[in-house]
Amino acid sequence: MLEIKPLQIGELVAKVPVIQGGMGVGISLSNLAGNVAAEGGIGIISTAQIGFRSKEFNKNPMAENLKAIAEEIKKAREIAKGGIIGVNIMVATKDYEEYVKAAVKAGVDLIISGAGLPTILPKLIESSKTKIAPIVSSLKAADIICKLWDRRYKKSPDLVVIEGAKAGGHLGFSLEEIESFNQDEYDMEIEKIIKLVDEYGKKYEKQIPVVVAGGVYTREDLEHYINLGASGVQIASRFVGTYECDADIKYKEAYIKAAKEDVVIVKSPVGMPGRAIHNAFLERLKQGPIKVEGCKNCLSHCDPATIPYCITQALINAAKGDIDNGLIFCGENVYRVDKMVHVKDIMDEFK
Known part of the structure; x- marks a missing residue:
């Protein structure tokens, strides 16, 4: 060793x-x-x-x-x-x-x-x-x-x-x-x-x-x-x-339950790719943009009028345990957390 x-x-x-x-x-x-x-x-x-x-x-x-x-x-x-x-x-x-x-x-x-x-x-x-x-x-x-x-x-x-x-x-x-x-x-x-x-x-x-x-x-x-x-x-x-x-226990459970095939590459509202766990929130996005309610002024290059969703709200929802309405970022090895x-x-x- x-x-x-x-x-x-x-x-x-x-x-x-x-x-x-x-x-x-x-x-x-x-x-x-x-x-x-x-x-x-x-x-x-x-x-x-x-x-x-x-x-x-x-x-x-x-x-x-x-x-x-x-x-x-x-x-x-x-x-x-x-x-x-x-x-x-x-x-x-x-x-x-x-x-x-x-x-x-x-x-x-x-x-x-x-x-x-x-x-x-x-x-x-x-x-x-x-x-x-x-x-x-x-x-x-x-x-x-x-x-x-x-x-x-x-x-x-x-x-x-x-x-x-x-x-x-x-x-x-x-x-x-x-x-x-x-x-x-x-x-x-x-x-x-x-x-x-x-x-x-x-x-x-x-x-x-x-x-x-x-x-x-x-x-x-x-x-x-x-x-x-x-x-x-x-x-x-x-x-x-x-x-x-x-993080909320439900966030942690999402990691523990995640399988290898649940890990997907998503496009952030600011144009960068990101890795996340597939969930109801990402399915909902396939139907169209989710209205931004109140800008949190988080990122420099972000236009609330044109983005598909507010990344701040999506990440806050997930951190608080509202998994179905949240973005769950993760690394490639998330499926190994059991x-x-x-x-x-x-x-x-x-x-």
């Missing part, structure tokens, strides 16, 4: 090289993130419409989201026993800068940012201890962001997350790329990205760890990517089937 080393991001050290992926809306909040951190991994809170539980959310979603970022980070810290707490903030988020600033103000350890290239992220965390990590899906994307940060801010990533086509939620691939995905070819892409990141690490005289996400489920997957040169992995879907996950377990049970496998 391969020796598993801690994941080190500057002065931050995770005893277990596992990052729990950010899952929104409302799937990975303080309870899940805090418990993963307490077990030696890195717990990630999703900031996507994070204030949805507030009674004032519909009146002022932006204000409630910013307030909830601080509250959830604080609650996660209380659970984490000194462990590492991060947030996932989508670049596509409307008022992205305000979300980043709120997380930094709350003292978050790490910001992971994808759904677009986080071109201005270094500027937003200046004079703070917060570490930053872009999510990339290709060598081209990694090259662009590293060059840009180097040229514009004299800064390199503190961590890089490589997310493959087997991941859940929004994907950084075209439908054709997802359908023709080849793991061996992607492994070669991963090695190229790691080599590129290492070059920037040498330039900035620091170690920049790379973690791989998308389709990661077992310790064998971790060892596979470590052998390619990665420092760890990011796992999301598997953590939904835990008692500590923040029972409820504790976070500790999963983390022990990777120690």
Whole structure:
């Protein structure tokens, strides 16, 4: 068995090289993130419409989201026993800068940012201890962001997350790329990205760890990517089937009941492909658009007048347990989640 080393991001050290992926809306909040951190991994809170539980959310979603970022980070810290707490903030988020600033103000350890290239992220965390990590899906994307940060801010990533086509939620691939995905070819892409990141690490005289996400489920997957040169992995879907996950029990049961053939690729209202569990909501969409009732101002490139449904409302419905009227994002391996377990049970496998 391969020796598993801690994941080190500057002065931050995770005893277990596992990052729990950010899952929104409302799937990975303080309870899940805090418990993963307490077990030696890195717990990630999703900031996507994070204030949805507030009674004032519909009146002022932006204000409630910013307030909830601080509250959830604080609650996660209380659970984490000194462990590492991060947030996932989508670049596509409307008022992205305000979300980043709120997380930094709350003292978050790490910001992971994808759904677009986080071109201005270094500027937003200046004079703070917060570490930053872009999510990339290709060598081209990694090259662009590293060059840009180097040229514009004299800064390199503190961590890089490589997310493959087997991941859940929004994907950084075209439908054709997802359908023709080849793991061996992607492994070669991963090695190229790691080599590129290492070059920037040498330039900035620091170690920049790379973690791989998308389709990661077992310790064998971790060892596979470590052998390619990665420092760890990011796992999301598997953590939904835990008692500590923040989602409603009906959401968790949807994962446990899902078969391999239930996993489908859907088109998000913002045009990106995403992976989800087929359900009554997706069947209803085949009949035509679902009227948007009240825009939550969640995504920059979204026109309520033309979209087929409101993704915020669909994700909130699912998180609250209204499965038949909700969008259930998932990773390719969701069918392997067959029972409820504790976070500790999963983390022990990777120690």
